[in-house]
Amino acid sequence: MTDENGVMYEEHVPADYSEMELIEAKHFDKKVKENFMPAIVSTVKQIIKDYGVLEGVGVDVGCGTAVFAIELCKHSKLKIYALEKERAIYEVARINIEKEGLSDRIIPVLGDAHDLPFENEFADFLVSRGSYHCWGDKVRAFEEIYRVLKNGSIGFVGGGFGRYVTEEELTRMKSLRDNSLKEDAKVYSSPDELREVLYNANISDFHIIYDRSGLWVEIKK
Numbered sequence: 001m002t003d004e005n006g007v008m009y010e011e012h013v014p015a016d017y018s019e020m021e022l023i024e025a026k027h028f029d030k031k032v033k034e035n036f037m038p039a040i041v042s043t044v045k046q047i048i049k050d051y052g053v054l055e056g057v058g059v060d061v062g063c064g065t066a067v068f069a070i071e072l073c074k075h076s077k078l079k080i081y082a083l084e085k086e087r088a089i090y091e092v093a094r095i096n097i098e099k100e101g102l103s104d105r106i107i108p109v110l111g112d113a114h115d116l117p118f119e120n121e122f123a124d125f126l127v128s129r130g131s132y133h134c135w136g137d138k139v140r141a142f143e144e145i146y147r148v149l150k151n152g153s154i155g156f157v158g159g160g161f162g163r164y165v166t167e168e169e170l171t172r173m174k175s176l177r178d179n180s181l182k183e184d185a186k187v188y189s190s191p192d193e194l195r196e197v198l199y200n201a202n203i204s205d206f207h208i209i210y211d212r213s214g215l216w217v218e219i220k221k
Contacts, residue, residue, distance in 0.1 A: 025088035029065040029096070035176055037067075038169045042162025043129060044071045046213060049163075051154060054078050056124030059148065061113050061141075061157075062131020066093035070100050078125060083109045083116070085134075113141040122148045126155040132194075133159070133184040142201035142219075149221040159188045160214010170212060188215045 047054075058078035060069045062085070069082040082097070084090040087110060094108045111117040113128070113135055126149055135141040145155050161173055178185040187193065191210040194217060198206050209216040 022088050022091060025065070025086070025092045028089065029067070029092045032065060032067055036173055038165050039161035039173055040068050040071050040129075042164040043160070043213075044068070044075055044162075045164050046162045047072065047127070047156060048075050051125070054125050057081070057122060059083065059116075059118065059123040059126045061116070061126065061128035061145065062134060063093060063108075064130070065089055066096050066106060066108065068127075068129055069093075069106050070096060070102060072127070073102055073105050078105070080106045081109050081118070081123075082106055083111050083113070085110070085112050114144060116144040116148050118148045120147055121150040123155075124150055124153050126153070126157075128155075128157045130159045132157060133181060133187045138197045139200045142197060142203060146201065146203050146219065146221060149219065151221055153221055155219035155221075156216060157219065158194075158209075158214055158216030160216065161212075163211075163213045191215055 054076040056078065058072070058080040060080055060082045063069050063082035064084065066082045069080050072078065073080055082093055084093055090108055090110050097103055097106045097108060109117060113131065114137055126145055132138070145157065149155055161170055165173070191208050194215065195208060198217060203219060205220045207218045209218065
């Protein structure tokens with residue numbers, strides 16, 4: 001089913017989600033807020049500094065519990081579609097959005113990065129922070145991202161902590177992330193692998209950023 005905004009809802013959501021209880025999702029949300037808020041605030045600040053006050057339709061791919069989408073919404077004029085694959089995490093995202101009084105500007109969407117439930121040329125700005133390592137088929141996910149970007153729009157995808165964290169915060173959060181993700185954390189220190197993925201996805205206009213802010217790619221369409 002597609003709504004008037006070109007968003008396809010749950011009939012098109014893949015069924016192979018891992019099971020996660022709501023209580024686990026709430027615990028995950030609590031840990032994110034306790035440990036990674038400086039990174040979220042820093043990355044949003046970096047985005048606004050680099051791209052100005054964003055307007056139009058935004059998409060957050062792999063939004064988790066929507067903590068990042070909420071922060072971005074507060075510092076932009078975007079209407080954000082916050083996409084999450086895991087149903088329990090999606091439910092906590094919906095609760096967080098309602099608590100912030102942002103239900104009119106952030107729309108939680110249950111879906112998968114490999115099959116984005118949006119029409120072609122849907123988004124004025126697309127962001128994905130910290131979900132890149134979860135994508136089983138990274139080429140396919142980037143193909144989908146490029147498909148839903150409007151001509152003239154920007155995608156900002158990767159993982160890290162933003163330019164504006166302190167050295168102490170950076171060291172603490174990087175250690176927490178690497179201990180949590182283990183082998184998966186290596187993708188955030190592999191710019192050559194990311195470049196190859198983008199080439200294989202037939203994306204030519206991109207700029208890779210690999211510095212203390214993390215590993216990111218800016219995609220222009």
